[in-house]
Amino acid sequence: MDYINLNYTPKESDLLSCMIIKGDDLKKLANEIAGESSIGTWTKVQTMKSDIYEKLKPNVYEIKEIGNDGKYKIGLIKIAYPLYDFEINNMPGVLAGIAGNIFGMKIAKGLRILDFRFPKEFIDEYEGPEYGIEGVRNTLKIKERPLLGTIVKPKVGLKTEEHAKVAYEAWVGGVDLVKDDENLTSQDFNKFEDRVYKTLEMRDKAEEETGERKAYMPNITAPYNEMIRRAEIAEDAESEYVMIDVVVSGFSAVQSFREENFGFIIHAHRAMHAAMTRSKDFGITMLTLAKIYRLLGVDQLHIGTVVGKMEGEEREVKAIRDEIVYDKVEADNEHKFFEQEWFGLNSVFPVSSGGVHPRLVPKIVEILGRDVIIQAGGGIHGHPDGTRAGAKAMRAAIEAVMEGKPLEEKAEEVIELKKALEYWK
Ligand SMILES: O=C(COP(=O)(O)O)[C@H](O)[C@H](O)COP(=O)(O)O
Numbered sequence: 473m474d475y476i477n478l479n480y481t482p483k484e485s486d487l488l489s490c491m492i493i494k495g496d497d498l499k500k501l502a503n504e505i506a507g508e509s510s511i512g513t514w515t516k517v518q519t520m521k522s523d524i525y526e527k528l529k530p531n532v533y534e535i536k537e538i539g540n541d542g543k544y545k546i547g548l549i550k551i552a553y554p555l556y557d558f559e560i561n562n563m564p565g566v567l568a569g570i571a572g573n574i575f576g577m578k579i580a581k582g583l584r585i586l587d588f589r590f591p592k593e594f595i596d597e598y599e600g601p602e603y604g605i606e607g608v609r610n611t612l613k614i615k616e617r618p619l620l621g622t623i624v625k626p627k628v629g630l631k632t633e634e635h636a637k638v639a640y641e642a643w644v645g646g647v648d649l650v651k652d653d654e655n656l657t658s659q660d661f662n663k664f665e666d667r668v669y670k671t672l673e674m675r676d677k678a679e680e681e682t683g684e685r686k687a688y689m690p691n692i693t694a695p696y697n698e699m700i701r702r703a704e705i706a707e708d709a710e711s712e713y714v715m716i717d718v719v720v721s722g723f724s725a726v727q728s729f730r731e732e733n734f735g736f737i738i739h740a741h742r743a744m745h746a747a748m749t750r751s752k753d754f755g756i757t758m759l760t761l762a763k764i765y766r767l768l769g770v771d772q773l774h775i776g777t778v779v780g781k782m783e784g785e786e787r788e789v790k791a792i793r794d795e796i797v798y799d800k801v802e803a804d805n806e807h808k809f810f811e812q813e814w815f816g817l818n819s820v821f822p823v824s825s826g827g828v829h830p831r832l833v834p835k836i837v838e839i840l841g842r843d844v845i846i847q848a849g850g851g852i853h854g855h856p857d858g859t860r861a862g863a864k865a866m867r868a869a870i871e872a873v874m875e876g877k878p879l880e881e882k883a884e885e886v887i888e889l890k891k892a893l894e895y896w897k
Pocket residue numbers: 623625653654741742743774775776777781782824825826827828847848849850851
């Protein structure tokens with residue numbers, strides 16, 4: 473079967489895929505990838521009919537040799553799939569085709585999906601975020617400044633009461649959002665149900681004392697039925713939020729959970745994404761995953777900090793931000809390989825987290841702008857004077873940015889910030 477068609481002009485309704493491939497013969501490899509990801513297999517089959525081929529065949533419309541690694545050629549290819557190939561509103565099913573077997577083909581010595589372009593008909597079939605940036609800001613009544621979040625630390629180990637107390641300290645110190653860590657679920661010493669009620673009691677107390685809106689993001693990650701049970705508990709306890717580890721929970725769980733329409737703001741932690749996104753040889757870029765999660769309908773997504781502890785350079789993190797925040801995104805042919813229009817689908821609030829402390833705040837805002845949720849775990853609970861002081865220092869750093877003041881100047885007004893700056897050089 474021949475799927476190479478370099479004269480093909482993609483249709484508005486096609487789903488487009490761009491990838492970097494590596495092999496002996498780029499044309500042959502591209503052809504096999506197009507087939508294996510849609511209607512083909514390793515040999516001609518007698519059951520193939522001309523109408524199937526005509527209606528469903530993908531078109532490889534671009535093959536660019538961009539280098540070699542000394543042994544194999546490296547190429548950038550683009551494939552257009554007709555929408556008729558897919559059950560559109562079934563993300564796991566769609567991905568089993570366009571991001572499925574192809575990674576395991578012997579002939580592919582490298583294969584990394586860089587970007588998908590979703591057409592309008594496809595986007596229309598997905599919920600998208602219920603709240604997005606505007607909805608989250610309205611809920612928390614914070615108009616312009618970056619939101620401040622924390623992750624209760626140690627990651628796991630605190631007993632329920634201790635967890636709730638740490639959350640309270642963070643909130644009264646100036647944090648808006650307190651979240652569970654990705655690996656805190658319902659351990660023996662800190663059961664989900666008790667934790668949610670007790671922590672939310674503390675939220676109410678902190679709201680009363682500070683006069684500010686505060687929110688808790690309990691991690692409901694679990695096998696799906698249990699996830700739903702935990703969401704019901706969070707609902708009963710009047711949480712505005714739930715948090716899901718979206719990669720480990722799987723596309724099916726995330727899509728289904730959003731379609732349950734609980735009305736939660738959904739915070740997406742991306743633990744394990746790097747198993748797919750980090751290698752330059754095989755995998756799927758974080759940008760591509762982020763676009764998928766926007767479609768599935770998470771409201772907040774971790775995208776990186778550039779300056780913190782996790783990998784992710786500035787241009788990439790900004791490109792991911794573009795894809796989850798804006799309605800029309802231009803290609804840059806470095807991280808964004810397609811023009812993507814989102815046709816009014818809500819935005820996702822970018823979350824910058826991982827190794828953050830007050831000194832890094834101005835740079836994060838310079839890179840990502842004010843529409844960002846800045847989270848610090850160690851950078852708050854590691855403050856020499858404890859959680860409340862750590863929260864004050866982070867909040868003061870955000871205020872300094874909003875006031876256009878250097879951190880050092882603000883530190884003269886806020887002793888907690890001064891100490892944080894001395895502690896984290
Ligand atoms: O617990 C933390 C950060 O804690 P700390 O503030 O102590 O480093 C998060 O799990 C990371 O942000 C994940 O990384 P990413 O956000 O890149 O997915």
